[in-house]
Amino acid sequence: MTTYFEGIPKIQYEGTQTINPLAFRHYNPDEELMGKTMREHLKFAAPYWHVMRNELSDPFGVGTALMPWDDQSNSLQNALNRVEVFFEFLDKIGIDYYCWHDRDISPEGKTLDETHQNLLKVCDLLEAKQKETGKKLLWGTACLFSHPRYAQGAATSPNADVFAYAASQVKYALEQTHRLGGEGYTFWGGREGYATLLNTDMKRELDHMAALLQMAVDHAKKIGFKGQFYIEPKPKEPSTHQYDTDSATCLNFLREYGLLDHFKLNIETNHATLAGHTMQHELDVALGANALGSIDANQGDELLGWDTDQFPTDVYMTTQVMLRVLKMGGFTTGGLNFDAKRRRESHCLEDLFHAHISGMDAFALGLKVAAKIHQEGRFEEFVHQRYESYSGGIGAQIEAGTATLDSLDDYAKSIEAPVLQSGRQEMLENLLNTYLFGK
Amino acid sequence: MTTYFEGIPKIQYEGTQTINPLAFRHYNPDEELMGKTMREHLKFAAPYWHVMRNELSDPFGVGTALMPWDDQSNSLQNALNRVEVFFEFLDKIGIDYYCWHDRDISPEGKTLDETHQNLLKVCDLLEAKQKETGKKLLWGTACLFSHPRYAQGAATSPNADVFAYAASQVKYALEQTHRLGGEGYTFWGGREGYATLLNTDMKRELDHMAALLQMAVDHAKKIGFKGQFYIEPKPKEPSTHQYDTDSATCLNFLREYGLLDHFKLNIETNHATLAGHTMQHELDVALGANALGSIDANQGDELLGWDTDQFPTDVYMTTQVMLRVLKMGGFTTGGLNFDAKRRRESHCLEDLFHAHISGMDAFALGLKVAAKIHQEGRFEEFVHQRYESYSGGIGAQIEAGTATLDSLDDYAKSIEAPVLQSGRQEMLENLLNTYLFGK
Amino acid sequence: MTTYFEGIPKIQYEGTQTINPLAFRHYNPDEELMGKTMREHLKFAAPYWHVMRNELSDPFGVGTALMPWDDQSNSLQNALNRVEVFFEFLDKIGIDYYCWHDRDISPEGKTLDETHQNLLKVCDLLEAKQKETGKKLLWGTACLFSHPRYAQGAATSPNADVFAYAASQVKYALEQTHRLGGEGYTFWGGREGYATLLNTDMKRELDHMAALLQMAVDHAKKIGFKGQFYIEPKPKEPSTHQYDTDSATCLNFLREYGLLDHFKLNIETNHATLAGHTMQHELDVALGANALGSIDANQGDELLGWDTDQFPTDVYMTTQVMLRVLKMGGFTTGGLNFDAKRRRESHCLEDLFHAHISGMDAFALGLKVAAKIHQEGRFEEFVHQRYESYSGGIGAQIEAGTATLDSLDDYAKSIEAPVLQSGRQEMLENLLNTYLFGK
Amino acid sequence: MTTYFEGIPKIQYEGTQTINPLAFRHYNPDEELMGKTMREHLKFAAPYWHVMRNELSDPFGVGTALMPWDDQSNSLQNALNRVEVFFEFLDKIGIDYYCWHDRDISPEGKTLDETHQNLLKVCDLLEAKQKETGKKLLWGTACLFSHPRYAQGAATSPNADVFAYAASQVKYALEQTHRLGGEGYTFWGGREGYATLLNTDMKRELDHMAALLQMAVDHAKKIGFKGQFYIEPKPKEPSTHQYDTDSATCLNFLREYGLLDHFKLNIETNHATLAGHTMQHELDVALGANALGSIDANQGDELLGWDTDQFPTDVYMTTQVMLRVLKMGGFTTGGLNFDAKRRRESHCLEDLFHAHISGMDAFALGLKVAAKIHQEGRFEEFVHQRYESYSGGIGAQIEAGTATLDSLDDYAKSIEAPVLQSGRQEMLENLLNTYLFGK
Ligand SMILES: [Co+2]
Ligand SMILES: [Co+2]
Ligand SMILES: [Co+2]
Ligand SMILES: [Co+2]
Ligand SMILES: [Co+2]
Ligand SMILES: [Co+2]
Ligand SMILES: [Co+2]
Ligand SMILES: [Co+2]
Structure with missing residues (x-):
């Protein structure tokens, strides 16, 4: 059988005494705490975009990541090849869930129709792999920020044709999420914001954004998708100002447009701190509105002003996160999605494993500490x-x-x-x- | 007649050619633009706290401001003396409105009752001075942040007796605002926030905060106060996290608790930038919800992380502010309140005038530029x-x-x-x- | 004759009354102030990287810039073609100087030798175009940050072979700068810094960085290059911490390694504010050490935490910059290099002109105001x-x-x-x- | 015998199993690691200003701290009374060293001479208490920032008479530090900086600052003081820009004025992060120049923009600090001075103990982890x-x-x-x- 990660074993729990860097010290998936296994508590997910598509470029340099399986082409075959690699990764790291944007998993075609057909073909394979392995889709989403057509927004584009393209993408992404049994569907408003107010009608753009979300809710009903919708707050980057600034801003928007019953929040640590809040604060704001849905598990560098999306290794933070997850009775549709990327200097295949191990062990440890705090109630x-x-x-x-x-x-x-x-x-x-x- | 600002003339408009620093170059109160005088467009107000009570101390040093009329005592007589000085200031600088906190104008007494009586006595004098001079009260408010009893919040204090004290203060401050013909009443949540989530039940505190606002709305109805209620957003300082973080957060709170019909926002430039937003952004968020009420006219230093409350001299900013004021058809109850303080190094009486002249001219100029932009419509x-x-x-x-x-x-x-x-x-x-x- | 900017005329001074957006309102190159023309005072330069090579991508999206002349290939011919476009741009915008990195103007070859040969061939053409048009090279530099080999630093790489590659590039870039009559040579330490101190020997890396600068000084002497060396301060991005943090840090480094006689600073506004300083502060620090060399004329968004490199349009700032340039008696080797890029939404050819016009007029206006302030001496x-x-x-x-x-x-x-x-x-x-x- | 901290026992080491909050879990003063006791490794010091004089006010509220021994007067007797309290505190908390500013320990008199006499009288008592208890002075300093005369700087005041007053204070503070056997003398440039460059000659001010430091060096020689001089970096607050911005800036200054042989740095965590650096970075910069002297042990809130001076409880940070202390072979003259204050809400006497226990245990734990890392060398x-x-x-x-x-x-x-x-x-x-x- 082909292996893409030669020399990397299936990562095992070996306890705190081990000196093997490719082992878990704290994450013991079937160990029980408070009546559930760690696996059930933590519901780890891997994001296709960072694991398979992040070349580790930055604004001052090209990618460094080694991806020997990838022919660098935009072909459907290359996309299909990556699926095999990804499922080997999921197997070896021992993560049960994954997440995707449509354009991570399948390439833009020459026409919109070809683009959609590409998506369907990759989802055929994903469906087969899910059945084969038992891996599950935590949530799907549409990439409405990378293509030049979305440079001025997707739902908030000044160009109604661009809105239509975005809606078309959402339709297919939502339908394929449904078909793959996805537990949720996320809107991350990558380009929903503005570069300058000098050229922007903010109110009109927000009306349009709400319109797209309402259409998605209606379409879900039509196709029978019962998964949870999420909005992911972020204050800035790539745009100067993102409309989904933070939890409170998202809730205000959902209340204004009557969407609060249909959406919960997918909260990311690095976005919290970019907005000037602690992760704890953002989680508590969401919890107060009964709107905590899922978590993008990463961490930022509070001394830097951009989204560094580092792997979560601060156990103070993972403990606080898990305390709140326990407090709300655990995840229902959501989970801990590692929306995190290796540093550009960590370009080897092995680093993918070191990075996820660091995050999984930090959360496992956080869970154990949180359970003790929760149970003792001091x-x-x-x-x-x-x-x-x-x-x-x-x-x-x-x-x-x-x-x-x-x-x-x-x-x-x-x-x-x-x-x-x-x-x-x-x-x-x-x-x-x-x-x-x-x- | 006694004068407290000897050598300072009534500040006059002298046009751009003058080299007199104690003159207006742009603010010509009775000059008309777009069918209104500059005085009517700008509705300048002076805050009692900065003009009369700010000693210009900072966390590393005591006050420097020269206040020869002030005997440094906490006596009622000293409080009454200050009123005379303040109205001479209003006269000489040519500002028509003012604002106060209860504790700026009158001292804490030995008992709560004595405290309230002090307030009433000072308001007797304020009422007389208003009649004599034609000056008007833009808004009043209660100081619920300086006294040690409010160290852990007022409406959001964990101690219900402290809540009761706060409610008592609000009752009197609101009634005296009403009696003085105040056009509005402001809540600035100085201590409504937290130092750490480790000891805080945020949801419960927010419920309590909403309860106080609802009581104020009910009391206003009872006493016949028809002025506008405002909340003033601010993200942090003095607390680690202030609940009234920014415009969107305030709107979310007002929507959640059914208070949006009763409150508008009083937006301060420096609080906008502390929250990571431009002033334009905060104004547009408020305008989008039809909730822009009044403006605390100052500016911050975006390279510093605290509320510097500088006088507004950036004409790019004043132009953007006035564009939005014109766009909404002008102020109704609100105005431009200089919530700004001189630097600690500007300790002379004369500096009070230089500072307000700088702000008034910057806004007058901003108004003129904004009117041209508004009218040309490019x-x-x-x-x-x-x-x-x-x-x-x-x-x-x-x-x-x-x-x-x-x-x-x-x-x-x-x-x-x-x-x-x-x-x-x-x-x-x-x-x-x-x-x-x-x- | 071929034109790449069809419909764009040579930009002319038309004075403040014009409503033509493709005209200067303030920049009148041959107008004299204080005994010099505006052209001589301002010494505008255009950077090859932003004008010709910036595709306007960002971390969340691909490029949007229209570049109809560019075949997207890495070929030498494509590189040579761009030179023609660039000189048409310089002619139409009326800028006398330009700057380059080696890799902006010529492509990486299959071998190091081929890479160098590419550079020489493009410089043949640049030399011819300079002679033909009278345009001049303000400074050259080597791109030591984009290629994966520099992912962990160039002079500060842990790999000595990478240092050797960097040295080889500097040798050729310096020699070609000399050959083209460049007035200066800049080191911008794009990757000279660290991602984490966990894997870094900072002192050893700084020793190596000093070694490369010393070699450049020695080589300049050997080849007779009399131009000025510059370091360009920047605190962070792409690395977590850049060694050339700010002016004071650069001066400390230069003093420690005995290099202060050989280097001046090339100060960029956006890097100043990223370091928490005003541009005025950074300029004054450099002036205090007689080390102000040249200026990267742009501006940042102080509410954002990354290097936005916007065109400089804030006339408060341009006035302060020009005051200091006048105070030091004008530029000698340096100038005002527009290290600025259009927003990703400004993707049309015409935007290149709007953007430079905005910056050139803002600096021309700043010069006029500064001259008046300087002459009146108040x-x-x-x-x-x-x-x-x-x-x-x-x-x-x-x-x-x-x-x-x-x-x-x-x-x-x-x-x-x-x-x-x-x-x-x-x-x-x-x-x-x-x-x-x-x- | 009078006790000021009734009900508070001498804090003892009880190990990790204890649930007593008024006990050490990790700090066991006489336990040995790497050949030294924890007491010797850590050299904890308590600052007189925070322990005895910090009333826990903030810019929006008066003090809350309970200080039953303090009559709130500015009398010498009150000052002498505080000394007794302080030494009881040192005894009960088990800290061996302390630090002071002249104005913390003794009041300003009516004349400069009376001020100096006050200092001498308090130092008589301090000397006696030191002998009686064995407590030692880590360093002394002069408070050159609180009095209005220093509003525009001390050594950098535009007024030469103010410089003279500052010099006079330094003379006495230095002499009394010497007399009390102080191991060092610190300059923290509280007001050495500027509010605006519009009124500032930065170069001239820096010349004056260097002049004062040189005089102190000369005077130390004259009086035989062999302790270490320190500068404490801080970037901003109270001034807009402090000259001693960060480690690199201080080193640049010391090199420029030939003072590097006479000064080391006293590095504070919160000042590091206010400057945009990690504490590790600042320590490594100092270590690289052989200029790490002493440490102000606290921590900041990276999401806030002012100097919160919190007690150091982040064990990631304390570990990194102690790793560097071990690497340089331990402190010589310096130590870990808790330049930290309780939150304004922690107003009880008991909180003084909770706070120091939290910091001492965090550093003791950091030391143990650091020792293991240091010894294993991975x-x-x-x-x-x-x-x-x-x-x-x-x-x-x-x-x-x-x-x-x-x-x-x-x-x-x-x-x-x-x-x-x-x-x-x-x-x-x-x-x-x-x-x-x-x-
Ligand atoms: Co995310
Ligand atoms: Co992110
Ligand atoms: Co305000
Ligand atoms: Co403010
Ligand atoms: Co630059
Ligand atoms: Co830049
Ligand atoms: Co300190
Ligand atoms: Co501090």
């Missing part, structure tokens, strides 16, 4: 106590909506000046370290 | 043409909601590949310079 | 007065190095507590506006 | 191998300075095209996690 108890004054008396009236400015004024005049308890931030930060490094 | 025409494909045919169907993914797919397959027109950003930037520097 | 006089206490008495002793802690302690005890004059920042900002918008 | 070995090509052949010639552009061109033409090894960033990040979480 943070939760602290927070609960902190707001106790709202659980009765005047606080309960405030929460019930029965207090007024007048009634509260009377109350305030009747009490001793309030005295605050300490917020104890430093003690809590230390407590977090005791969970992370306690033993 | 930018507007460019933008209109850019979206022309949505004014008929398939574009109109998209806007009407009659297109579907299927119908657009059919259409897309039937047309030639779309060709984009240039966005012409550089030409438009040059065109803007021709308006600013054309002659 | 800012200079203010600054001079501000430090007057150092022109005599104790201040003069401090400057002369004759004061000691003891003598100053005695002096301090003998005087009244010092009283500061106001820094008058707001008055000065207003004064700047009177120069910019005075008439 | 990272070092990786880096060594990566540059192996410079240890012989052409690489060695480059390092020896015997290669030329010509010789390297010949060499390059003679070899096969170089092939890079992977930089293996992801593998190394994973390896770091195995050290941090390996067991």
